[in-house]
Amino acid sequence: xxxxxxxxxxxxLGEFFVEIFNIFRNFFKLRTTPGKKVSPFLVNLxxxxxxxxxxxxxxxxxxxxxxxKLVPTFGMMWTAVKSTVFIPKIEYKxxxxxxxxxxxIGPETLRQAISQDIKDYKEGKYHSIFHPINSAxxxxxxxxxxxxxxxxxRDGATRNxxxxxxxxxxxxxxxxxxxxxxxxxxxxxxxxxxxxxxxxAYIEKLLYRFVLYFDKIPALAILPILFVIxxxxxxxxxxxxxxxVAPTIILDTYLRVKTVHDEQIVTxxxxxxxxxxxxxxxxxxxxxxxxxxxxxxxxKSVILFxxxxxxxxxxxxxxxxxxxxxxxxxxxxIIPYVLLISLxxxxxxxxxxxxxxxxxxxxx
Amino acid sequence: MEKEYIxxxxxxxxxxxxxxxxxxxxxxxxxxxxxxVVGPTGCGKSTLLRLLLGSELPFSxxxxxxxxxxxxxxxxxxxxxxxxxxxxFLDVKTNVMFGLDLGYFNLFQNIxxxxxxxxxxxxxxxxLKEFQEEANQYLEKVGLAEHKDKYPFQLxxxxxxxxxxxxxxxxxxxxxxxxxxxxxxDVSTRESLQLFIKNLWQETGQTIxxxxxxxxxxxxxxxxLIVLSQYYKDGNxxxxxxxxxxAIPWAEPRSAEIKYxxxxxQIIKEIKQEGLxxxxxxxxxxxxxxxxxxxx
Ligand SMILES: Nc1ncnc2c1ncn2[C@@H]1O[C@H](COP(=O)(O)OP(=O)(O)OP(=O)(O)O)[C@@H](O)[C@H]1O
Ligand SMILES: [Mg+2]
Numbered sequence: 001x002x003x004x005x006x007x008x009x010x011x012x013l014g015e016f017f018v019e020i021f022n023i024f025r026n027f028f029k030l031r032t033t034p035g036k037k038v039s040p041f042l043v044n045l046x047x048x049x050x051x052x053x054x055x056x057x058x059x060x061x062x063x064x065x066x067x068x069k070l071v072p073t074f075g076m077m078w079t080a081v082k083s084t085v086f087i088p089k090i091e092y093k094x095x096x097x098x099x100x101x102x103x104x105i106g107p108e109t110l111r112q113a114i115s116q117d118i119k120d121y122k123e124g125k126y127h128s129i130f131h132p133i134n135s136a137x138x139x140x141x142x143x144x145x146x147x148x149x150x151x152x153x154r155d156g157a158t159r160n161x162x163x164x165x166x167x168x169x170x171x172x173x174x175x176x177x178x179x180x181x182x183x184x185x186x187x188x189x190x191x192x193x194x195x196x197x198x199x200x201a202y203i204e205k206l207l208y209r210f211v212l213y214f215d216k217i218p219a220l221a222i223l224p225i226l227f228v229i230x231x232x233x234x235x236x237x238x239x240x241x242x243x244x245v246a247p248t249i250i251l252d253t254y255l256r257v258k259t260v261h262d263e264q265i266v267t268x269x270x271x272x273x274x275x276x277x278x279x280x281x282x283x284x285x286x287x288x289x290x291x292x293x294x295x296x297x298x299x300k301s302v303i304l305f306x307x308x309x310x311x312x313x314x315x316x317x318x319x320x321x322x323x324x325x326x327x328x329x330x331x332x333x334i335i336p337y338v339l340l341i342s343l344x345x346x347x348x349x350x351x352x353x354x355x356x357x358x359x360x361x362x363x364x
Numbered sequence: 365m366e367k368e369y370i371x372x373x374x375x376x377x378x379x380x381x382x383x384x385x386x387x388x389x390x391x392x393x394x395x396x397x398x399x400x401v402v403g404p405t406g407c408g409k410s411t412l413l414r415l416l417l418g419s420e421l422p423f424s425x426x427x428x429x430x431x432x433x434x435x436x437x438x439x440x441x442x443x444x445x446x447x448x449x450x451x452x453f454l455d456v457k458t459n460v461m462f463g464l465d466l467g468y469f470n471l472f473q474n475i476x477x478x479x480x481x482x483x484x485x486x487x488x489x490x491x492l493k494e495f496q497e498e499a500n501q502y503l504e505k506v507g508l509a510e511h512k513d514k515y516p517f518q519l520x521x522x523x524x525x526x527x528x529x530x531x532x533x534x535x536x537x538x539x540x541x542x543x544x545x546x547x548x549x550d551v552s553t554r555e556s557l558q559l560f561i562k563n564l565w566q567e568t569g570q571t572i573x574x575x576x577x578x579x580x581x582x583x584x585x586x587x588x589l590i591v592l593s594q595y596y597k598d599g600n601x602x603x604x605x606x607x608x609x610x611a612i613p614w615a616e617p618r619s620a621e622i623k624y625x626x627x628x629x630q631i632i633k634e635i636k637q638e639g640l641x642x643x644x645x646x647x648x649x650x651x652x653x654x655x656x657x658x659x660x
Binding site: 196262263264266267269270272274277280282285286360 | 468
């Protein structure tokens, strides 16, 4: 038994060393694939070394100057992250009618709140979290179930604390996320515009030159005009993103339609397809994955325009927070936010890639 | 007079960029014929098919179907291209049944639904079953029943062409046009598909126009053979003409063995001697053009 395991380990190690040796032997070789065992190592190598390098550099700097703000240590970043994510800002509210201060009484940090909840739960102050009455938290004032005890998720210290405070990063993400979603929705319309341009020759004549020109306008240059016309609200930011990204999407979709072989459309006609069927059953399905890919690649521009607009005029949002932090060289805030955006963008990218991969006919 | 013929080409001329490709072609095709068209590469066979299909309009002359003109491809004429006939994003069975539930819009609906895709009707569930059954039957016929859930990229060249033929034949067009559908296939696959086309023709009695550059295939398949000449030599010329338009007097059904019979090679030899070989070698002017309407 042990012998077998030992054998396996030795075999694995042997293969591993061969693969490591192959890294050096095949590094510049064409038409080769790195081994399965060293691949994860190679994939993460630069990530890990960058983090290590940063950690060492920041701690060295802090040995010299403990007040250094430019290269915060991981500890400082962690505190900053906690102050944006984990420690809700406690707001003191006033009762509208009496003007009485409704101060928040309870634990100071989230950790304390959670441990208090756990303690109370164990002591039996709350219903079991598996009790159906937990759903009552969604229906305020529901009397369907008899409430013998309190409900943890509704009356617990954690919930109470969250109700009285706010998470900066959550608020910023929601504000920015809403803008991005709305802009993406409008950009979707651009896809159809490109589709019609590619299919109907007259729409092409009407729009092609115009969109081509529009695409060349640097969107940031007309941001001041947008502020004047549309005000400083959400709509200006959406407009900036749409103006910046939609022409690219329209033109790309148009070009994709143009690459559809005429034989495909002619075959459709001989099979009896009518115009909408040619559009939505023949042309659109075959360009759709490529259009998705274009959106994926342009998501970066979406973020860029979002940050630019929020940096100039906003009172919340990821871009706003970064630019505020920039004024005080608050690297410990900027870096977590940058990480958040890049992770979000990476996730969106991954989602799009798996969506595209789910089209089995693409043969990639 | 022309109403008796399923297709009539009158003084058909096509030219691109001022170069004449097809030079005054005249022919009449009766219902139920298999007309095979041969000619050297680049002589304009595909161009001729596009004209007959209606996807391209002639420079001059006219094409009539039962005495009537047409201006665009429609359901009465099916086509199998050498490439790009299949929809890569649909699996085999959906490709085959593609033509069964299409084209139910009038002009106004066409415009409306083009801009409002959510109005596009979903396939009728009950009918869908019928369609699937029909598609399955056809797939059985072309011998691809076990591949019906695959995507076209997972098929071999011969299998793809079989799917394409099934796809174009299933809505039952009056004429089936085929542009070198067996062009890229190996000898044995070719042979089996030739037999398949022959069987299909015998079952449905459809008119078939079959373009190929393989003379043996043309003689084996066709009830009638049209030979086009080279359209130019040394970069200039006056377009392809019909150098031969003959009936192929062979009993149906034909078996593959006749290809190896002495009579068969005799016919091939004669056609080659009379024109096709010179066709490749000599300029068009040297040809003694046989009468365009001569159907032996
Ligand atoms: N759209 C076009 N514009 C200009 N020239 C064209 C066009 N289509 C075809 N041609 C020319 O017309 C001639 C005939 O082309 P066609 O494709 O019909 O030949 P073909 O007989 O089908 O050849 P092959 O056997 O190689 O398929 C060629 O010389 C080609 O260069
Ligand atoms: Mg051709």
